Amino acid sequence: MIKFSQCVDSMRTSEIRDLMSVAMRPDIITFAGGMPNNDLFPVEEIDEIYNGLDDKTKKIGFQYGPTPGYPPLIESLKEYLRSKGLPVDTNEIIITSGSLQAINIITKLFVNPGDTVITENPCFIGGTSAFKSYQANIVSVPLDSNGIIMSELKKAMEGEAKNAKLLYLSPYFHNPAGIIYSKKRKEELLKYLDGKEIILIEDDPYGELYFDESSKELTVPMKTIQPEVVPICYTGSFSKILGPGMRLGWLLASPEIINKAQLAKQSMDACSSTFTQVLADQFLRKGKLNSYVERLRITYARRMNIMNDSLQKNMPQEAKWVVPKGGFYIWISLPEHIDATEILKESMSRGAIFVIGKTFDPMGVKNNCLRLAFSHTPEDEIERGVKIIAEALKARL
């Protein structure tokens, strides 16, 4: 028998990835994939960018690049992050292969097997899987509509997560909960963390995707507040604002941390794709990001409204959700006794799929929730899909 390492034992296949194969069936309406629709990608802009490159730059794109990233992209990204108020002059950047790699690198830097990582519950499955692959002990803390519940966080940090190494939060248009942290909750959080020996990962791939200007101020990262009360590793990504196939993310952190992050990345992939870094740099430099993201905000807001209206019309009153102010997801909570897997089976047989709650519970237990992504589904299919799920739910209530 082949003997795998201990860290392989802790790996589980993501149910989202498994669902993808069903989602490919043409007759299925899917709310499962947390990704943009292919029709939304800025193909023309990228064509124009590539065709406008000189030969020398094209060739650089085919070559290995420096581990911290393609220098022009680091510069243009710095400008972009500076415009969001982030401390790019006292911190450094490393370009990563998606922000998931940044999360992996941070975990590698700080977590020994058996160390504790605090996450939200629910939590982005990629984060949970990364922590588990480094054999972390995960303590998860529930969310409410304003963010992590402070009394529960205190209980954890004074109890079973006393010596936790990392606190992983995704405060802006959470995957899967769809919420954004209130200003007050962020203040309470920073006040409580002041002086604690823990590293905060502030994971922010969706912050740009707010649906109206009044929500924009909520997206101001905690990393903008200087001096930091605890070291903050701020992670971001081009996946939701350009395309996940670029496989480009970043980590903004203190020079000491970035130094070690470079060493960790060297043994992972040496450098992220130079080819896509060249394109992303031009996308930023030519000011195309802002106009593209503006288009995305309008599109996603419209999709969310269609989904929310359909849910209000069709869902039984037992189903509760917070109307998102941005991002990709609506998170439906059902009475405790409901098993989302049963609803999914019923719904799949009728022609619509979503992701079940326990996928996002680091313990893999709590299953009375459904994640519906509106980012990927064509507008004219949303209402029909929601109706199917509502009927499946009513049949199981």
Ligand SMILES: Cc1ncc(COP(=O)(O)O)c(C=O)c1O
């Ligand atoms: C909260 C969160 N963080 C990180 C990521 C990783 O994104 P990527 O590795 O594509 O940058 C995702 C992707 O869905 C996400 O939802």
